[in-house]
Amino acid sequence: MKARLTLSARLAVALLLSAPLARANPLDTFGFGSRGTAMGDAQVADAHDFSASYYNPAGLALGRRFEIAIGYFRATHELETNGKSNAVDPVAGLVGGILLPGKILGIPVAFGLGLHIPDDRLSRVRDLPQTQPRWELYDNRNQRVYLAANLAVQPVPWLALGGGLSFMAATHGTLDIEGDANIIDVKQSQVRHEVDADLTAIRYPQFGARVALGPRAALGIAYRGQFALNLQLSARLRGAISLGPVPTPPITTAYYSLVSSSIDAFLPQQVVIGGSFLPADRLRMNIDFTWIDWSAYKTPVADLDVSLDIPPPVNGWPAGITPPTVPAKTVTIPLVMTDRIVPHIGVEWRALDRANCHGFLRAGYSFQKSPIAAQTGITNYLDRDRHTMAIGAGLTIDKPLSFLPGEVRFDVHAQVSVLPTTVTTKTDPADLVGDYTAGGYIWNLGTSMVVGF
Amino acid sequence: MRRARAIAIAITLTLSSLWSPRALASPEDLFGYGARSSAMAGTGAATSSDFEAAYTNPALLSRISVAKLSLGMLGANFDEEASGDGLPGRIQDHSARGIDIGADLPIPFKGALENRVAGALAFYTPTDVVVRGRILYPETPQFPLLSDRAQCVAIRMGVGADIGHGLRIGAGVAALAEIVGSVVVAADSTGKVGTRIDDQLVATYAPIVGASWEHPWAGGTARIGAVFRGALAARFSVSIDATKLSTLNIPVFNIAGLAQYDPLQAGLEVGWENAKWKLAVGATWKHWSDYPGPLEPTIPCDDPTDCQSLGVTRVGYSDTVVPRAGIERSFKLPAGASFHARGGYFFEATPVPAHLPASQAYDLVRQALVNVPTRYFDTDRHVFTAGLGVSIARPLRLDVDAFAQMHVLAPRTATVEAGEPDGSASTAKLAGSIVVTGIQLGVGF
DSSP states (O other): OHHHHHHHHHHHHHHHHHSOSOSSOHHHHHOSSHHHHHTTTOOTTTOOSTTHHHHOGGGGGGOOSOEEEEEEEEEEEEEEETTEEOOOOOEEEEEEEEEEEEEETTEEEEEEEEEEEESSOSEEEEEOOTTSOEETTTSSTTOBOEEEEEEEEEEETTEEEEEEEEEEEEEEEEEEEEEEEESSOGGGOEEEEEEEEEEEEEEEEEEEEEEEOSTTEEEEEEEEOOEEEEEEEEEEEEEEEESSSTTSOOSEEEEEEEEEEEEEEEEOOEEEEEEEEEEETTEEEEEEEEEEOGGGOOOOOOEEEEEEEOOOOTTOOOTTOOOOOOOOOOOOOOOOBOOEEEEEEEEEEEEEEOSSEEEEEEEEEEEEOOOBOOOOSSOOEEOOOEEEEEEEEEEEEESOBTTBOSEEEEEEEEEEEEEEEEEEOOSSTTOSSOOEEEEEEEEEEEEEEEEEO | OHHHHHHHHHHHHHHHTOOOOOOOOHHHHHHOSSHHHHHTTTOOTTTOOSTTHHHHOGGGGGGOOSOEEEEEEEEEEEEEEEESTTOOEEEOOOOEEEEEEEEEEEOOOOGGGTTTEEEEEEEEEESSOSEEEEEOOTTSOBOTTSGGGGSBOEEEEEEEEEEETTEEEEEEEEEEEEEEEEEEEEEOTTSOEEEEEEEEEEEEEEEEEEEEEEEEETTEEEEEEEEEEOOEEEEEEEEEEEEESSSSOOOOEEEEEEEEEEOOEEEEEEEEEOSSEEEEEEEEEEOGGGOOOSBOOSSOOSOGGGOOOOOOOOOOOOOEEEEEEEEEEEEEOGGGOEEEEEEEEEEEOOOSOSEEOOEEEEETTTTEEEEEOOOBOOOOEEEEEEEEEEEEOSSSOEEEEEEEEEEEEEEEEEEETTOSTTSOOEEEEEEEEEEEEEEEEEEEO
16 A cells, blocks of 8 residues: 555656656757757857757748758767766657748748657656756756747848747646555456646747848847746545455555645756858858856756545554555755856868859867756766767758759768766765766767758 | 657658648647638638648648748637536536647749649647646546547648649648656665656657549539548556555556547548639548547456456447538639638537446445446537638738637437436436637738
8 A cells, every 4th residue: 555655646746747848958958950060059140041940040031942951860878977877868869840931021031940859759757866866967858859930030131030939848737546456466456547637838939130240250149938837736546455356345545645846847048149250261160159047947856745644454454564654755955056158169161162062061069067066965966067079061962853943951960078077075974875976978970951942 | 660650750751841740639620720621611621722731631732832821819618518417517628729820831843843742731739738638537527529629739741742634632640749658666775765757758640641633614623622531549658566665466557548539530522613602512431439438447457357457438439420511702802802701511420329338436435346427428519610811912912811610519318327326327418519719810921
């Protein structure tokens, strides 16, 4: 019975956590499209294809062709503690989007969609105790779908504006289990359940602007909104405990209820400012700075309110069975995080320049100082500074087929993130986890194709 | 397997010039999709000419010639009544409110494919939920095939091609999100109870294919359209395993059910249109007999001879045929503008039988298994539809369309086993109505 009671509580948490599609955005970590990823994600003043749906919606207005994009990437984590792999799952899936440009009243406008579909799931939730070591920024938060819809306009030739919504979802609801549990032969248990749960829609804004400073330079700014989900879920268990099949009289009854409240899905707001320059005809240089409001991050631990009523059996509990007790309330230790400014730089060299064929080589770098405070107490939200280096190549072919009036572009990228291994030292020498080293690598390979009509 | 599915979607995406879906289905099955089709009783398999065809018949997406982005709003109020012993009379149900987004995407090929291929994206999102998963105890009075089915995101995408000789073909896909996962409860090395929760939101897809053939006739164009939509089902399935928590023999709980379901269906429609009139008559067959019902057993039994846990009563759902007819009259206005008046009617027969078998539950007071009524109510629906629209061509291409639907839930008496306190059967008198309104704005690029 203890198990059953605990189950319901955990189930509530499970449902609660099965709710959020994410705690963050996988594109923040791995980029969107091979061109942007290879250029260190320094794209706020440069992106003007489907990837602008993420980097800066204003860039969509620069598109002059209807474009369809499709691609794929796979990011593999080699993250370790004390030299042993933490088995952080890879992030892999399709990326894609469309760009639909046009004119309204003679003014260039565009509609864009950006999409990332993970291979195995639309989202995943893992609930771990706050004491268990986990890579907070990589373990689970990037396992989710990304969908953004944007509109952009270019009211004057030097200015483009864009904005839209990204979509997420979270669950809240109630669960009820009732019946008779036969703890001798479980298959004779007479139990049923009821679920009333909603996946609620969450939309958060993003918008941006791009200013052309001439044919060789542009500045850009983009804002990505924050969202936080205040999730609540209740569960109730009403039942009888028996030692034989119905109609064997039960030895006692049980009532258990739980209310769980949590801020479990959180994406910090971000502001990106950057520039894109052509110092030479064949060379483009981009630089971005991203401010991330990590200090607003909410501790991903549920607040539980539990009540339990199990009268002792008239003849006492059978030998070997210990009656369950109400679990002690978890004291949540706040996760302290610090705002960060992340620099991104990228270069692109047009290495091949033929009449209907252009080839590009790209490279990029970014650095994010870990926003998570040193884990010297009982919590173990692992993180390290991250140096990310990327290279890539692209090939653009104009009018490749008689029925295709535009161009086809193929891009590939390879990215490695280095998280230097350092020691986490606990203040309490009797800490159950103890001191440990942590660090590792994240490898990201991918490709994308853009077809313009 | 899921990767293969994703790659298949990618290929479809590439071919169709559209991006892939993540979405659900049922609102359009209840009301139709888009302001024009909804105003014409959900017809369109032979007459659609914009993004609505992503649902009505993807073959007709090939009629799209101008890029257009549409935005609309929809609201539906449900007034359901169930009267009789132990019944509340009026049943409180959630209203449905949502936003439509449609994108008409002509694909500008050159040469032999010029003006022959187009795609569309059709997106509906409720304003407050992505999907509602209500799987209630069977004795709770409910209309499970109505309001909750309207509470889910719907994204469909498709592509259509004009292959000449009056023939058009098209295909698309729709998707639902379902929750699967596991919760394992066990004691850790310190003796504390710990859990490992691994829940995932995964996509399940269903195809939609269509074809049409048209021919000049009686001063206009006559067209016959056929469409097939695969069944779309979204489960909620989380297993709870605490068998390793202690020496207690604890069952694994299967918290599962079917949160959303659209049956496999096939439609056939005949239409005729000219500059002034558009007429459509058709029927849709829906394979409801495959619907297993919303509930699954909490403790599954693989071997019934060794297991006496509570089962789930199967209600014998029936296949249905939905006849529908729609009409549109267009009036020319100055400066290339036009005004459209629309109307229609369809009859949605209920797949739920009039005789509802009893379910079983453990009664905590009597400490015994008892029969409880299965109150899955539904009635036939007579649906009257109407709508208005204005299109202007200058200074920008703009379409404004509005519609309204009145669903009359035909009065019905259902027999409910174990509906009386003494366990005998009772009767439930069912009736009600649904009022649906919507407006849509489309801007051509």
